[in-house]
Amino acid sequence: MASRDIVHYDTPLSKAFRWFSAVFIGFYLIWTLLPIFVMFVSSFKDLLEAFKIPAVGDWMGAAVFFDFSPTLTHYENLFRNLNFTSYIVNSLVAAGGSALISVVLGSMCAYSLSRIEFRGKSDLFFWIISTRMAPVVAVMVPLYAIFRSLDLVGTLPGLILAYTTFNLPFAIWILKGFFDNVPYAIEEAQMVDGATRSQAFMSILPLVAPGIGAFLVLCILFAWNDFLFAAIIGSGGAKTLPVATRELVQPQNIQWGSIMAAGVVTTLPMMLLGLVIRRYLVTGLTMGAVKE
Amino acid sequence: MAKVSIRNVWKKYGEFPAVKDLNIECPDGSFLSILGPSGCGKSSTMRMIAGLEHITAGDIYFDEQRINDLAPKDRDVSMVFENYALYPHKTVFDNMANPLKLRGQDSARIKERVGQAANLLEIGELLHRRPQELSGGQKQRVAIGRAIVREPKLFLFDEPIAHLDAKLRAHMRGEIKHLQRTLGTTMIYVTHDQLEAMSMADTIAVMHEGELQQLGSPREVYNNPVNAWVAGFVGEPAMNFLTCDVRGDGGEVLLAHPNFGIALKPEQVKCLNGRKGGGSVRMGVRPDALNIALERPAEPAIAGEVFVNELLGGDMIVEVQLSDARVRVKTSPEFPGNPGDKCYLTVNRDKWHAFATDTGKAYF
Numbered sequence: 001m002a003s004r005d006i007v008h009y010d011t012p013l014s015k016a017f018r019w020f021s022a023v024f025i026g027f028y029l030i031w032t033l034l035p036i037f038v039m040f041v042s043s044f045k046d047l048l049e050a051f052k053i054p055a056v057g058d059w060m061g062a063a064v065f066f067d068f069s070p071t072l073t074h075y076e077n078l079f080r081n082l083n084f085t086s087y088i089v090n091s092l093v094a095a096g097g098s099a100l101i102s103v104v105l106g107s108m109c110a111y112s113l114s115r116i117e118f119r120g121k122s123d124l125f126f127w128i129i130s131t132r133m134a135p136v137v138a139v140m141v142p143l144y145a146i147f148r149s150l151d152l153v154g155t156l157p158g159l160i161l162a163y164t165t166f167n168l169p170f171a172i173w174i175l176k177g178f179f180d181n182v183p184y185a186i187e188e189a190q191m192v193d194g195a196t197r198s199q200a201f202m203s204i205l206p207l208v209a210p211g212i213g214a215f216l217v218l219c220i221l222f223a224w225n226d227f228l229f230a231a232i233i234g235s236g237g238a239k240t241l242p243v244a245t246r247e248l249v250q251p252q253n254i255q256w257g258s259i260m261a262a263g264v265v266t267t268l269p270m271m272l273l274g275l276v277i278r279r280y281l282v283t284g285l286t287m288g289a290v291k292e
Numbered sequence: 293m294a295k296v297s298i299r300n301v302w303k304k305y306g307e308f309p310a311v312k313d314l315n316i317e318c319p320d321g322s323f324l325s326i327l328g329p330s331g332c333g334k335s336s337t338m339r340m341i342a343g344l345e346h347i348t349a350g351d352i353y354f355d356e357q358r359i360n361d362l363a364p365k366d367r368d369v370s371m372v373f374e375n376y377a378l379y380p381h382k383t384v385f386d387n388m389a390n391p392l393k394l395r396g397q398d399s400a401r402i403k404e405r406v407g408q409a410a411n412l413l414e415i416g417e418l419l420h421r422r423p424q425e426l427s428g429g430q431k432q433r434v435a436i437g438r439a440i441v442r443e444p445k446l447f448l449f450d451e452p453i454a455h456l457d458a459k460l461r462a463h464m465r466g467e468i469k470h471l472q473r474t475l476g477t478t479m480i481y482v483t484h485d486q487l488e489a490m491s492m493a494d495t496i497a498v499m500h501e502g503e504l505q506q507l508g509s510p511r512e513v514y515n516n517p518v519n520a521w522v523a524g525f526v527g528e529p530a531m532n533f534l535t536c537d538v539r540g541d542g543g544e545v546l547l548a549h550p551n552f553g554i555a556l557k558p559e560q561v562k563c564l565n566g567r568k569g570g571g572s573v574r575m576g577v578r579p580d581a582l583n584i585a586l587e588r589p590a591e592p593a594i595a596g597e598v599f600v601n602e603l604l605g606g607d608m609i610v611e612v613q614l615s616d617a618r619v620r621v622k623t624s625p626e627f628p629g630n631p632g633d634k635c636y637l638t639v640n641r642d643k644w645h646a647f648a649t650d651t652g653k654a655y656f
């Protein structure tokens with residue numbers, strides 16, 4: 001293979017463009033990171049310190065932003081008085097459970113769709129993915145009615161079922177692409193070697209593992225960050241972090257400190273997860289054909 | 293070990309027939325080679341025997357058991373795939389150990405069997421590598437290794453040594469043949485290389501466009517091809533074909549060509565089924581059944597002109613221009629003729645063939 005360096009020659013225009021890109025990226029970083037940074041710092045401030053704002057044009061006054069004595073009161077409040085421990089558990093169970101079910105069922109279904117030819121296959125496949133075309137709010141009311149008559153509203157199984165309903169078609173669609181990339185010859189060799197069909201399926205799982213792992217994370221992210229389902233289907237018994245955070249906004253009393261701390265508690269696990277599996281996320285969803 | 297019977301087997305992909313009404317009997321312990329050009333349905337046949345492809349019509353039997361509806365794992369065959377089909381995420385050792393593991397062998401035995409196979413194939417030092425880190429020839433040897441760690445009823449080898457260099461190929465031909473002899477396992481071996489089929493097989497099945505042309509020993513296929521197609525496909529360099537008229541001349545029957553006329557033997561005349569006078573046939577003669585000389589010999593000879601000489605080590609192939617065709621002659625490297633020289637060909641009358649011009653069927 002030829003070297004992968006891209007030979008590059010500077011022109012005045014490309015130099016100017018490079019400067020422009022650098023400035024743009026700088027602004028973009030501030031735009032995306034500053035709110036998170038403010039949230040993080042503010043969660044350690046008490047209310048008075050948090051609202052110290054310098055006068056317009058007083059650039060040196062920005063220093064007051066860092067002039068505070070750190071306190072953990074907001075976190076104590078969350079976990080002592082507001083029962084956030086159980087909300088974290090709810091979030092974890094709902095997100096992890098639905099992601100796991102979606103990926104397990106999704107890979108089996110995707111495998112079959114990838115390997116077996118039958119009449120109406122493309123119609124079936126289109127039908128599966130078309131269930132994701134309607135906006136969530138459009139189906140929310142009937143879904144709520146169904147869930148209520150099944151006594152699933154306000155329960156964790158109900159919430160898991162709701163997330164799975166929405167993750168599964170997507171999982172099938174994405175994972176089918178991964179299975180399509182695995183040469184069928186590998187399973188044929190397995191079956192001649194003495195494997196059953198399901199053993200052959202298991203044997204190619206390592207080849208699609210990066211894709212499955214990446215998709216598992218996407219499912220977790222979707223469920224963890226979701227507000228709409230959690231607020232309507234999970235309301236009451238299966239309160240998750242976003243809903244609990246929203247409830248800190250009360251008409252007479254917006255608990256800014258606790259909201260900031262709750263924001264940190266909600267964001268941090270996903271950021272850590274992202275860091276840990278970053279490598280797989282990048283290789284996973286861009287995974288090309290498996291080389292024989 | 294098993295006898296394999298393929299009876300009236302068809303394979304259709306949609307409407308396209310890849311294998312047409314195939315009938316092959318392969319006795320227990322014998323080495324059958326399926327020979328044919330690319331796309332003639334060799335792999336399709338193999339895959340039906342292995343159970344990877346549905347049999348559109350007909351039956352396949354192992355001994356007296358009909359195996360049409362048996363899953364691949366229950367057929368107890370080992371297969372070398374045309375495209376290797378190695379497991380990319382497993383090391384060479386684990387690739388080769390896979391069939392044994394799936395059949396629940398203990399690890400000491402697995403180690404021993406894989407080690408033996410690796411030694412035989414000279415890939416002992418590659419056992420810890422992954423398939424991506426191997427050359428094509430090495431992959432092919434690993435694929436063979438995976439097939440021979442077990443002692444199955446039947447070996448199915450689909451062009452297993454096509455990607456090796458000439459020297460290693462010659463070596464592997466010997467090894468595979470020897471292995472099959474010692475184990476006594478029935479072998480079906482697909483190849484498009486007629487030399488491979490000739491040198492290894494007990495029986496050759498020649499296929500063309502999905503149809504079985506001839507089933508016979510290498511000698512039969514070479515010496516008595518059933519039609520012009522088989523005659524032209526088997527043998528290197530290929531057989532020469534010349535269109536001749538059949539002419540009754542007094543008591544004799546002649547094959548007449550603008551350059552020559554040669555009398556047929558009485559038993560050859562019989563084979564022509566009364567086509568004594570009139571009509572034409574295709575005469576076929578192998579390059580090694582022709583003799584070439586620069587002086588006109590006493591017996592009737594074919595006059596021509598040397599077109600080009602090709603030296604192939606111990607042999608020389610001389611291409612001779614006749615009035616309307618070229619023929620190739622195998623001779624010794626000492627042949628003194630140069631391009632443009634007049635030369636004379638004589639034919640060994642026992643070693644030539646006549647085929648019908650329309651159907652290609654052999655008269656003799």
Ligand SMILES: Nc1ncnc2c1ncn2[C@@H]1O[C@H](COP(=O)(O)OP(=O)(O)OP(=O)(O)O)[C@@H](O)[C@H]1O
Pocket residue numbers: 305308310328329330331332333334335336337374484
């Ligand atoms: N899955 C398929 N669908 C449609 N046609 C197929 C399929 N597999 C093979 N064919 C066709 O069937 C014919 C026989 O194919 P096959 O693979 O058996 O040939 P082969 O003799 O093994 O050739 P080669 O020496 O190139 O491997 C070919 O014309 C091929 O195009």
Ligand SMILES: [Mg+2]
Pocket residue numbers: 334335336374450
């Ligand atoms: Mg083939």
